[in-house]
Amino acid sequence: MIKKVALAVVVLGLTTSCVSKKIYNDLENKYADLKKERNALADENGALSKSKNQLEQEKTSLQTELDKAKAERDKLANDYAATKKSLDNLKASYAALEKNSNDALDSNMKKNRELLAELEAKQSKLTAEQERLDKLKADLASSTSRLAELEKMMADKEAGMNKLKETLSKALNAFEGKGLTVEHRNGKVYVSMENKLLFESGSWTVGSEGKKAVTAVGKVLGDNPEISVLIEGHTDNDKITGTIGGGVENNWDLSTKRATAIVNILSENKKVDKKNLTAAGRGEYAPLMANETAEGKAKNRRIEIILTPKLDEISKLMSEL
Incomplete structure (x- = not known):
C-alpha cells in the first residue's frame, strides 16, 4: 500500500505541473501514516513472535496437518474444475437462449419476455458462479503458496537437525x-x-x-x-x-x-x-x-x-x- 501511494505521488508529479499543495500534502501525510502503521504492525509482529515460544508440536502432528492441507488444496482444485465446467455450460446455455430470443422476438412477444427473464436469471447465476470461481482460484493459489512455504520450513528444520546430529557426533x-x-x-x-x-x-x-x-x-x-x-x-x-x-x-x-x-x-x-x-x-x-x-x-x-x-x-x- 505504501509503495502504491508513493507511486501515485511520483505519477502526479510527472503528469502535471499544477498539482495543488493540498493534494500533495494529503498524499504525503497518508504515506507517513501508512509508514507508521507498517512500523506498528512490525512492532506488534515482533511482540507476537516472542510470545510464540510456548508452542510446541511434534513433527508427526505437523505432517498430519500438512497432509490435510494438501487434501484441502486438491479438493479446491477439483471444486475449481467442476465450477469452471458449470460456468462453461451456463455460457453455452446463455448463448442458446439469446439466439432463441432473437429468432422469436417478432412472432411471440410473450415468449420473448419469458425468455428474457430466464436470461436474466441465468446471467445472475453466471455472475455468481464467476465470483465463486474467482474466489476458488484465489483460495487455491493462497493454499498452494502456504503449502510450499510450510514444506520449505519443514525441510529447513529437518536439514538443521541433520546438521545438529553431525555436529554432536563429531563433538x-x-x-x-x-x-x-x-x-x-x-x-x-x-x-x-x-x-x-x-x-x-x-x-x-x-x-x-x-x-x-x-x-x-x-x-x-x-x-x-x-x-x-x-x-x-x-x-x-x-x-x-x-x-x-x-x-x-x-x-x-x-x-x-x-x-x-x-x-x-x-x-x-x-x-x-x-x-x-x-x-x-x-x-x-x-x-x-x-x-x-x-x-x-x-x-x-x-x-x-x-x-x-x-x-x-x-x-x-x-x-x-
Whole structure:
C-alpha cells in the first residue's frame, strides 16, 4: 500500500505541473501514516513472535496437518474444475437462449419476455458462479503458496537437525563405544548415554568422564539456542531398597534426580538458555530391552537427551491454512 501511494505521488508529479499543495500534502501525510502503521504492525509482529515460544508440536502432528492441507488444496482444485465446467455450460446455455430470443422476438412477444427473464436469471447465476470461481482460484493459489512455504520450513528444520546430529557426533566422537549414541529420527536428535558412562549404581552424581560428555553436549546446545531440550532419566526394574546416598524413594525418584543432575551440568554453560531445558524421570517404564538379562537392564539404565526444533513459525503457518 505504501509503495502504491508513493507511486501515485511520483505519477502526479510527472503528469502535471499544477498539482495543488493540498493534494500533495494529503498524499504525503497518508504515506507517513501508512509508514507508521507498517512500523506498528512490525512492532506488534515482533511482540507476537516472542510470545510464540510456548508452542510446541511434534513433527508427526505437523505432517498430519500438512497432509490435510494438501487434501484441502486438491479438493479446491477439483471444486475449481467442476465450477469452471458449470460456468462453461451456463455460457453455452446463455448463448442458446439469446439466439432463441432473437429468432422469436417478432412472432411471440410473450415468449420473448419469458425468455428474457430466464436470461436474466441465468446471467445472475453466471455472475455468481464467476465470483465463486474467482474466489476458488484465489483460495487455491493462497493454499498452494502456504503449502510450499510450510514444506520449505519443514525441510529447513529437518536439514538443521541433520546438521545438529553431525555436529554432536563429531563433538562426542571420543565417547564412541563407551555407552553413548547419537541418532536422528522423527525430526529429533537423540543423545543416549548409558549409566556406565555417567553414574555409579544407585547414585545420581555424574562421574568425571560422563561430565565431559555432558559438557560437550552443552557446548553444542549453546551454539543452537533455538532447540528445545528434554532430558529423560531411565532405570531398570530393580526395586530400590534401603537408603541410597541422600535417599531415594523409588525408580521414579532416582531417574528424576539423574535427569536433574544432567540439567545442572548443561546449565553451567552460560550460553545455554535454561528456558529450553526440561528434566523428566521415567523410571522403569520406557525400557529399550527386556529387563530379564543383565545386558537388557544395562541398556535400560540410561539418560536420553532429546533435541527438538522449535516449531512456532510452522505452527502459526498451519493455523492459517
